[in-house]
Amino acid sequence: MGCSDVKQFLLCTGDVTKNLKSGIWNASRSVSNLELIKALENGSLQELNNAGDMVDAHTKIFVAPNDPLQHLDGKADDYEIIVKLFFLDGKNDSLDGRRGTTDQVFLYLNQLLGINNVSTLVASFPHVVFSKEGLKVTPDSRVYSSIDEVPEEEIQSWIDTWKILEGKVRQGKVGTLGISEFGVPELEKLIPNVEISPESTQINNGGECKLPLDLAKYAEQKRLKIFFHSDPPIFIDENEITEAIRHACPNLPARAHADWVVRYTILSRKTSVIHRKGYFVKASFM
Amino acid sequence: MGLLVLGTPLDWPESEKFHDYVRENGIKQFLHMYDNFISKKQDILLWGDEIEYIVVSMNDNQKTARVSLRQEQILKALGDYEERFKHIDFSPIYAVLKNTRCSKRADAILSEAAANPSTFTERLVKENPSLASNNEAIPFRAQFVVPTFHPEYGRYMLESTPGAPYGSVLKDFLFVECNMLLRRKIIENQLLPHEHPLTITNFLRLGTNHFTDPETKADGQTSRSFFLPDDIINTHVRFPTLTANIRQRRQRKVAMNVPIFFDKNTPKPFRDPTVPWDRDLYPEDKNAKEGAALEDHIYMDSMGFGMGCCCLQLTFQAKDCDEARLLYDQLTPITPLMLGISAGTPAFRGYLAEQDCRWSVIAGAVDDRTKSEMESVPKSRYDSVDMYISNDPRNLPEYNDVPVVSNEGCYEQLIKGGIDEKLSKHMAHIFARDPLVIFSDNIQQDNSTSNGHFENLNSTNWQSMRFKPPPLNSSIGWRVEFRSMEIQFTEFENAAYSVFVVMLSRAILSFDLNFYMPISLVDENMVNAQARDAIHRKKFWFRCNPFSNAENPLERGQCRQLTLDQIFNGEQTENGFPGLVQIVRSYLYTCNPDAETLCSLDRYLRLVSKRASGKCLTEASWIRNFITTHPLYKQDSVVSPEINYDLIKRITSIINGERNESLFNDCRC
Numbered sequence: 014m015g016c017s018d019v020k021q022f023l024l025c026t027g028d029v030t031k032n033l034k035s036g037i038w039n040a041s042r043s044v045s046n047l048e049l050i051k052a053l054e055n056g057s058l059q060e061l062n063n064a065g066d067m068v069d070a071h072t073k074i075f076v077a078p079n080d081p082l083q084h085l086d087g088k089a090d091d092y093e094i095i096v097k098l099f100f101l102d103g104k105n106d107s108l109d110g111r112r113g114t115t116d117q118v119f120l121y122l123n124q125l126l127g128i129n130n131v132s133t134l135v136a137s138f139p140h141v142v143f144s145k146e147g148l149k150v151t152p153d154s155r156v157y158s159s160i161d162e163v164p165e166e167e168i169q170s171w172i173d174t175w176k177i178l179e180g181k182v183r184q185g186k187v188g189t190l191g192i193s194e195f196g197v198p199e200l201e202k203l204i205p206n207v208e209i210s211p212e213s214t215q216i217n218n219g220g221e222c223k224l225p226l227d228l229a230k231y232a233e234q235k236r237l238k239i240f241f242h243s244d245p246p247i248f249i250d251e252n253e254i255t256e257a258i259r260h261a262c263p264n265l266p267a268r269a270h271a272d273w274v275v276r277y278t279i280l281s282r283k284t285s286v287i288h289r290k291g292y293f294v295k296a297s298f299m
Numbered sequence: 300m301g302l303l304v305l306g307t308p309l310d311w312p313e314s315e316k317f318h319d320y321v322r323e324n325g326i327k328q329f330l331h332m333y334d335n336f337i338s339k340k341q342d343i344l345l346w347g348d349e350i351e352y353i354v355v356s357m358n359d360n361q362k363t364a365r366v367s368l369r370q371e372q373i374l375k376a377l378g379d380y381e382e383r384f385k386h387i388d389f390s391p392i393y394a395v396l397k398n399t400r401c402s403k404r405a406d407a408i409l410s411e412a413a414a415n416p417s418t419f420t421e422r423l424v425k426e427n428p429s430l431a432s433n434n435e436a437i438p439f440r441a442q443f444v445v446p447t448f449h450p451e452y453g454r455y456m457l458e459s460t461p462g463a464p465y466g467s468v469l470k471d472f473l474f475v476e477c478n479m480l481l482r483r484k485i486i487e488n489q490l491l492p493h494e495h496p497l498t499i500t501n502f503l504r505l506g507t508n509h510f511t512d513p514e515t516k517a518d519g520q521t522s523r524s525f526f527l528p529d530d531i532i533n534t535h536v537r538f539p540t541l542t543a544n545i546r547q548r549r550q551r552k553v554a555m556n557v558p559i560f561f562d563k564n565t566p567k568p569f570r571d572p573t574v575p576w577d578r579d580l581y582p583e584d585k586n587a588k589e590g591a592a593l594e595d596h597i598y599m600d601s602m603g604f605g606m607g608c609c610c611l612q613l614t615f616q617a618k619d620c621d622e623a624r625l626l627y628d629q630l631t632p633i634t635p636l637m638l639g640i641s642a643g644t645p646a647f648r649g650y651l652a653e654q655d656c657r658w659s660v661i662a663g664a665v666d667d668r669t670k671s672e673m674e675s676v677p678k679s680r681y682d683s684v685d686m687y688i689s690n691d692p693r694n695l696p697e698y699n700d701v702p703v704v705s706n707e708g709c710y711e712q713l714i715k716g717g718i719d720e721k722l723s724k725h726m727a728h729i730f731a732r733d734p735l736v737i738f739s740d741n742i743q744q745d746n747s748t749s750n751g752h753f754e755n756l757n758s759t760n761w762q763s764m765r766f767k768p769p770p771l772n773s774s775i776g777w778r779v780e781f782r783s784m785e786i787q788f789t790e791f792e793n794a795a796y797s798v799f800v801v802m803l804s805r806a807i808l809s810f811d812l813n814f815y816m817p818i819s820l821v822d823e824n825m826v827n828a829q830a831r832d833a834i835h836r837k838k839f840w841f842r843c844n845p846f847s848n849a850e851n852p853l854e855r856g857q858c859r860q861l862t863l864d865q866i867f868n869g870e871q872t873e874n875g876f877p878g879l880v881q882i883v884r885s886y887l888y889t890c891n892p893d894a895e896t897l898c899s900l901d902r903y904l905r906l907v908s909k910r911a912s913g914k915c916l917t918e919a920s921w922i923r924n925f926i927t928t929h930p931l932y933k934q935d936s937v938v939s940p941e942i943n944y945d946l947i948k949r950i951t952s953i954i955n956g957e958r959n960e961s962l963f964n965d966c967r968c
Contacts, residue, residue: 030810030889031847038877038885091342095891213893222898239894280890283343283467284618287809287889 020071022258022269024294025125026052027077030287043220044245046253049274049292052077053257060261075261076125077291085127085279085288093282094128097135097193099248099274100174106139106167111174114273114295119186121293126277135191135215136178138171142246143194143216143228156246160198171199172206179209191215193242197231204235215240248274254296269296306738308540311547314737319708321734324744325752326709329726329768330716332750336769337620341776344805345464346615347441348797350479351786352457352486352496353609355947356512359493363940364947365512366455366502367494368530373457376489377448381462384445386437387416389481391423391430393442396477402956409477413484416445439463442474446482452606454533455511457486457496464616469892472801473899476794483790483954495951498786498793500644500657501608503922504943505531506599507573507649523552523581524601525574526648531603540736541665541759542602548667548733552583555604555663556596558653560645560831562927564935569595573649597650604647605664605681608657611641611784613797614767615804616776622808623777624689624722627766629807631684632814632842633800634763634783635824636879639833639863640910641796643785643918649943651926651936655919656785656829665761667735676704680732681761683783683825686818688725688766693813700817706731729760763825787918788950791967795903802900803879806886811847816840816858832920834863834913841866845876867911880908906966916961924961925949 029052058075085092098118100111122128140155140163157163181187189212195203196216204210214232218225218241232239249257254271272295279288309317356367392412399405411419424431437443441461449458459482465471486496504510506517506526519529521539523546532538546552559569574592578584592598599605617623642655666679678685686699705727713723734755744751750771757767765780781800787793806812820840827837838860861870869878877885884904887897909915916924926932929942938946953959958967 038881222901224894224898240891241894241897243888278889278891281342284808285344285467285469285805285890287805287886290889 019073021073021272021295021297022262023072023074023121024053024058024257024261024292024296025074025076025080025121026056026058026292026294027080028289028291030290042243044217045243046245046248049249049276049294050253050257052292053294054260058261073262080291089130091282092288093133093280094131095133095135095278095280096122096131097137097242097244097276099137099193099244099276101139101248101271101273106170106174108170108173108177111170112177115174115177115181117295118273118275118293119181121275122277125293126289128277128279130186130188131277132188133191133212134178134181134187134189135193135213136174137193137244137248138174139247140167141194141199143196144219160202168202171203175203175207179207182209189213191240193244194246196225197227200231200235200237210235211237213238213240215242217242217244249294254294257294258296267298270299271296306536306740308536309737309739311544314544314734317737317742318733320742321737321752321755322706322709322730323712324746325730325734325756326712326716326726327746328744328750328753330713330718331747332753332768332771333620333716333718336777339769339776340619341616341774342618344467344616344618344801345775346613346801347461347464348475348479348793349458349460349612349614350482350498350793351451351609351611352459352483352498353453353502354455354457354490355495355497355502356491357493357495357944357947362944363509364504364944365510366453366505366531367490367512368454368515369491369494370450370454370456370533373486373489374448374450377457377486380485380489381445381447384416387420387445388432388434388437388443389416389420389445390432390443391420391427392416392481393474393477394430395423397473405480406956409480409484413481413488440471441465441478442471446478446485448482448486450533450535451609452533452538453603454531455502456533456607456609459483459486469887469890469896469900472798473896475798476790479790479793495947497947497950497954498609498788499918499950500610500785501604501647503646503938503946504649504940505607505647506601506604507940509940518580520581522546522601522603523583524603525578525584525587526599527601527603527607531607537736544735545602545665545667546583548735549669551670552586552591552600553602553605553664553666554586554591555599555660556593557599557647557660559595559597560651560653560923560936561595562651562934562936564933566935567595569936571598571650574598597647597652599648599660599664602664605657605661608644608661609786610657610782611786611793611796612780612782613784613800614778614780615801616778618776620768620777621690623766623779625691626804626807627684627764627779628687628689628691628694629812629814630779630781630800630804631687631764631818632816632821632824633803633879634683634781635821635828636839636863636866637781637796637800638783638785638825639828639837639839640867640907640917641785641787642829642833642920643787643922645831645919645923646926646938649938651923651938653831654829655831655833655917655923658783658825658829661761665759667733676731677702680759683763683822684818685728685762686721686725687815688721690719690721693815694721695815698815698817700819701822703728704731725766730756732756732760735759785918788962789954789967791902791963792906795906795966798900798903799883799907802883802886806882809886809889810882812845812882813847814842814845816842820858831923834911834917834920838862839866841876864912868908880904880911902966906963909964909966915964915966918962921959921962922946 056077061074061076191213192211193215195214249271255269258269259265275293278290354367356365440463444462446462451458461478515528515530517528521529521543576588644657645655662679662682665681685703687694709730710727763783767778824839830837840858841861843857867879
């Protein structure tokens with residue numbers, strides 16, 4: 014397998030609900046990415062040969078075997094499709110980069126899953142966490158311990174990226190937008206500067222079933238819904254992604270870095286049965 | 300509850316002539332339903348619960364508790380209530396309850412709503428016009444319509460259902476507890492001040508002296524019981540007929556013998572002094588001393604001891620016939636597990652028993668097998684499922700490993716009618732029983748428009764799961780009924796157990812879970828689930844690998860024995876079973892509900908988890924504890940009237956909100 018001239022990888026886990034070595038049982042732990050990691054480890058991912066429009070010569074796509082392209086049976090309206098897009102490109106957060114990422118995500122959703130529009134798109138920006146207590150700051154994880162630490166350019170990039178996502182809403186590709194890990198200070202920077210307000214914010218409350226009071230009040234005023242999630246601040250780190258690619262491509266020369274991750278969940282509105290759930294991970298070499 | 304047809308029932312000898320007729324036409328009706336509805340796809344989850352209550356009559360001066368026999372008047376009042384409010388949109392009530400944290404305020408809302416939902420909703424909508432319904436017609440869902448109330452076997456019993464199904468999204472599950480609370484309030488309003496509706500499995504002193512209000516005597520001709528007066532049987536002709544026909548068919552009284560719990564001062568051997576051994580009113584009176592009443596056991600001799608128990612039942616709609624059959628199969632191994640953690644029946648007829656559940660008693664209470672059939676027919680018509688019915692390739696032949704009695708004629712009729720082998724065998728098994736009640740004016744039916752003969756048999760096979768074809772003239776689809784759970788004191792618990800089972804069914808479909816295991820092992824689990832303190836003292840067979848395995852789709856499932864704690868909460872090892880609670884929790888989180896919905900539903904999962912681990916006592920354990928630590932208890936297994944009174948008083952407080960650490964921990968807010 015000629016991995017040496019490849020600059021980028023796309024790993025697709027396939028449906029984690031039916032491949033139960035995927036670790037879906039970790040979906041509700043208070044902080045865990047095991048659902049993704051185990052799916053990559055146990056997925057026996059294989060290179061996709063007829064990638065068609067999706068790629069250029071510099072990208073390899075790996076998919077799970079036995080996970081055929083399935084169009085949704087029944088009307089698209091019968092399903093709720095939730096996509097969370099983790100922008101991990103801390104070093105590459107240019108506007109063009111974000112636009113390219115967003116377009117690519119929708120291309121892959123369409124080509125690999127037959128999805129043309131999404132009920133809710135949740136954006137996760139790097140370095141932002143809601144729960145500021147007990148933060149561990151490592152050289153890798155630049156996590157801001159307060160809104161005052163966030164540089165103006167980064168706040169501006171939230172707004173600019175949001176505008177790109179608004180475009181998708183206007184194109185009819187997205188129903189509503191949500192944001193991840195934004196508390197009151199962050200929301201106050203975002204909401205006044207965008208046209209389409211987020212419908213929700215999701216926070217990792219460490220497994221506690223209590224709504225933080227300030228946020229709850231603010232959310233009520235602004236008609237925001239609050240959700241809980243269990244994703245870690247850095248969804249997949251260098252070691253993890255490098256390991257994952259090496260499973261598929263054993264002779265990987267250099268270390269890899271994850272650019273973005275998409276988690277998609279397709280749920281039947283009428284029966285509340287989960288139709289599919291899985292991940293795309295885009296990685297590039299250092 | 301079964302069909303309540305009006306008319307004159309045939310007596311047993313007369314009705315025997317029509318057994319084959321009912322069978323043959325029942326099958327024709329099934330074939331007709333099947334052909335019409337096989338392609339029926341109802342792509343929406345709808346479900347509902349049934350809750351049963353015992354109306355207790357309290358005398359605080361004398362410190363006695365009895366069962367109130369005023370069922371007819373109470374049901375009439377409830378029927379009037381339903382009629383009066385059948386056009387009211389109840390949804391503003393639920394909207395207001397949703398935003399209420401404080402339980403006192405919620406209680407006040409429910410009281411007002413129950414008293415007069417019409418004026419109450421009017422007022423709510425006036426204060427907050429956004430609560431008004433935009434709908435032309437009121438949607439047929441639980442949160443919009445008046446609940447409904449039904450009679451049950453015991454004349455001291457009531458049954459309530461939501462009035463319309465609960466819906467398909469997680470948010471709909473939030474209505475369940477409120478709906479159940481409203482139903483209790485409505486019932487309470489129709490009772491006298493000294494009467495209370497209790498959701499307890501059985502009245503512990505049923506069949507002892509002076510247990511009814513008004514006073515009655517146990518000398519009735521229908522049941523011929525030593526202990527239960529005929530007056531405790533619902534007066535609708537179906538019920539006494541069932542009672543008498545079962546007795547006549549088997550040519551002796553029913554006999555349930557539950558091992559007594561031996562305490563320090565319990566006489567050993569135990570020969571029950573309350574059994575009137577020498578009564579000579581009826582020929583069947585000698586059954587007891589001729590061996591029907593076993594030593595060291597609590598002897599019960601009437602249908603009322605079984606069908607006079609309350610339980611919690613769920614029915615849900617599958618998207619089509621295949622899915623209904625699959626759910627029937629996949630939930631069958633779950634039935635003993637839910638029975639085990641919902642255990643609530645540690646005493647019968649005034650004595651503490653060496654078991655914690657009602658199941659075997661009801662099995663005996665309607666057991667119509669003759670002496671010779673005891674050899675050839677393995678089970679009572681009330682008992683656990685005998686075979687799996689899905690055509691799913693994972694349903695391996697070796698799992699159906701218990702003998703299944705079926706009616707050959709019916710089987711042939713079904714096969715000729717184009718029904719597949721497994722479903723034919725199932726229906727032929729159901730139809731192997733005799734129809735117990737035939738109404739003379741209901742014998743002639745048009746098989747293309749009526750399903751009375753089919754229902755006659757399907758509804759008098761009381762199994763742990765029931766497969767229900769679509770009813771005629773309705774948009775309702777193929778359904779399954781989950782029937783093993785014991786009723787709990789509070790709506791919080793009943794909602795928790797119900798929602799847990801429904802979410803588990805979603806998880807089974809979402810994750811392609813495979814719980815198949817040999818029926819013989821499910822049967823063993825059913826026995827163990829009823830044991831005293833099964834949580835700590837018993838292990839249960841469970842499939843080693845319930846997860847679909849892409850490499851080996853037809854993997855032959857091995858089974859092993861786990862505790863209920865391990866089954867629900869998982870084995871705490873690297874590749875161990877994650878536990879049913881974790882599986883449901885993963886399902887719940889994946890559905891991405893908003894924080895409030897998640898937290899509300901999570902309370903239910905925490906309760907189920909703690910009951911399975913023993914951190915919260917099962918109600919059976921709690922009741923047993925209450926009795927054995929009561930100052931008046933004499934360590935002789937006797938539940939005296941005073942103890943019974945205090946127990947009921949305590950249960951009533953708990954229902955009304957009294958905190959109880961041992962039952963709920965911090966789960967019930």
